[in-house]
Amino acid sequence: MDVLVNRPKTQRGEETLMKICVAAEQVFFEKGYYGASIHDITRLASVASGTFYIYFDGKYNLYKFLLLQYSHEIRKHISKSIRGCKNRREAERMGLKSWLEYIREHKHMYNIIWESLYIDKQLFVDYYANFSKYYVEQLDAAKAKGELIDVDSEVLSYVLMGVSNFIGLNWVLFKDADNFDYVVDEVMKVFDRNIFAPET
Template identity: 55%
Template sequence: MSEYMIKPKTKRGEATLEKLIDAAAAVFYEKGFHGGSISDITRRAGVGNGTFYIYFDSKLSVYRYLLVEYGKRIRAKSNQAISGCTTRKDAERLGIRSFFEFVLEDQGIFNIIWESLYIDKTLFDDFYTTFSKFYVSRLKKAQESGEVRDIDPQVLSYVLMGITNFVALNSLVLKQEKNIDFLVDEVMKVLEKGIFT
């Protein structure tokens, strides 16, 4: 499953692990990494403190696990959304939409991801570097086919991630808007036409 946890050997163990993971996500969302404790996590999961250590060796381990899993889940959702796309523009539209949907489904995403900057900068850097690599390979192909302008693909990957991150954070999380179609259309106007006339 992950280098940050010990894989359970039974179905019951899997169920306990899922309870701990869900409880940790909720505790970190509500109290933050530093404010939440292992006792908070186990209490919420309905298990004893010792049970936590069967699967994780520290609070940081469960946090890292959650961060890595968020990345995997976001990429999987995006890959599924863009699987049938034949143009980069269509892939961007559907990829942005899938990220916005993910954020609506799990409002705690930014708490987990961005708090990593203050826990261990390497975690934060690794999270976005992994996404950038994923993006860069696709952007290079789109540049080779003439679909995307000649812009450094790594810089462009961070520009695109920045747009989707901040629109989602502001509109979906802070302002609690629900109209994803409007947001996607507005972001696509920027991508299609640029901001300068």
């Protein structure tokens, strides 16, 4: 992998890097990737323009770094929230709920993640392909433990990502809901039952 960021060696440097990332998030969200300038970002972060280049080669690497951070943070958040779950079903229910709670606090993520499709399609592909790969490992492990039926893990990973993303769109981005129990329970019905009546 290319080096996206020149990692700071001091605590102070880490704080400056963090300030740049937080500002970049805000600027990318408000102005979009193409409308955002490094000057906008350093100004909002209250750091000197030259400081930016201590860490990043340019805007593209910063964006790519943010995207990678999101992917890590989302996985870390979900994986922490499902730690005590006793099986895959419980992990899926809890994972969906904690995803919805997470994006409620980070609503601009949809905009920033999906904008990758317009910046460099490969970034967008990699984002979901990596997520799927990670998901497939979890699903395969669940199958090995007999917690999941025999269904193609890659297909199931995209089914589950599609469900989380679109449920998130409507209940977080569109409706700004603050309690997700009802919607999560309704989603689980789809995984728990034959949703269609048997063919006659």
